[in-house]
Amino acid sequence: MIIVTTDFVTGKEIKEVKGFVRGSTVQSKNVGRDIMASLKTIVGGEIKEYTAMLEEARQKAIGRMVEDAKEKGANAIICMRLETSAVMTNASEIIAYGTAVYVE
Template identity: 65%
Template sequence: MMIVTTDQVAGSEITEVKGYVKGSTIQTKHIGRDITAGLKGLVGGEIKGYNEMMTEARKLAVHRMVQEAEAKGANAIVGMRMQTSTVMSNAAEIIAYGTAVIIK
């Protein structure tokens, strides 16, 4: 599955638009990560536990978006974007979205 952030795929022609697709997940903080984050807040530095959590969340959101595009018969997604928002205390949603298309 080709995924691009642009509205076109260079060297290809969009022959059919299948529509909007998205994938999302909600991740919560782990108590161990919270303790580490608190300590890092005092001394500075990268919070690797959170970084790993968010990397996995992004992968899952994109995977779910691709599944939705495949179910519509698409072979590419154009205009892909990602957003995050706080859903509740200590929980964040990651959403990946774009337009499912067929390219030649």
């Protein structure tokens, strides 16, 4: 699956637009990560536990978007975007979305 943030795939011609595709996940923090994050806020620096958690969530969301595109018969996704939002205290949604297309 080709995934690009542009509205075209360089060197390819869009033969058919399959439509909007998306994938999402809601990720919550856990006690172990919170303890480490609390300690890190005292001394400063990257909170690697949250970085890893969000990277995993992004990959899940992208994977679900790709599955949606495959089900529609696409071989590429153009205009791909990632967004995040808080859905409740200590939980965030990551959503990946774009336009599924068939390119040659």
